[in-house]
Amino acid sequence: MSADRGPFPLAILAKAPLPGRVKTRLIPSMDAEAAAGLHERLLRHTLEQALQATPAPCITLWTALNHAHPLFHELVSRHGIARKAQPEGDLGQRMHHALAAISGPGLIVGSDCPVLTPTLLRSCWQALATADVVCLPAEDGGYALIGARRAEPRLFDGIDWGTDRVMAQTRQRIETLGWRLACPAMVWDVDRPEDVERWQREERLAEEPRGPAC
Template structure:
């Protein structure tokens, strides 16, 4: 089973895309997050893989009212981003996935082709990473849970990708990086989203 997990947050003003609030206002930042999550879903739903949405904020009822009742939803749970991703991978492999990929909702360049390529790479490597231009990653794919990849990482900083690759080297993992893409986190990133809207 190929399993895709989308990490997102319920689009509540003042709790979503806070770095964009000075530029867009609280409602505008939440609305941008809502639009980007919906865009990401529209790109990945055509894939023939099992899928779930892992959310923070809101509730199951609010998520279903927003994105529909036809999706599988799970709360992200407690802990930092690494602990929440490790938990998601653990649950995925426990129910029988042979390949699992986690993506976020703030990288509008993700599409079905990128995900198809990432799943294909997992035939040959232990780890697939999608480098973000800000030094993080927009995608991580595994064939089994490797807890060390989610420990002692400075989440939310420009060091995330390099620290993760360093761990992969130290464990002797085979890994593959995809094409770099831009996240939309800061005011200067908004052009990425606006350009996509015009195409």
């Protein structure tokens, strides 16, 4: 399969929406149930964008916290995507495992980015035609997507996950490997109360009626 056209494999890392276990940085600005509901909404949004970019059989939901959660069963049954349980280990080990399960180039996304679009996903895939690694850096210093032509554990070694140093350290790791990096866009995640407000503002703007075209 060429990296410049056609369907592409996509792994989505997804936690079960368990109150008190997801989106904990939004508590106490909202209660645990509301934070879990928002997490579920973001996951559904991510999958919706993915299904517009690549066929369902190319998408794998890598689950955590509760592999048998009813939400995962619903999404798999409704859309025909694959489901696999994330292994033990830190985030880097789990991402490497998901990438290694793909035969050839592939993309991995989380479920926290409300500005992810089918166009952006396709752009990231197309970038692997000339780059060894593709990332969507996030404003908080991390990244919302990473893709590579091949799985390489060193890509995820020595990264301070959950900090604002993730993207900078990843760039250093890619440079050490002698690989080429592409970053088609800067994005942002929903992690803090102000991110929720930003998302709500952007949704309101998107819903506002537009005047007639000139």
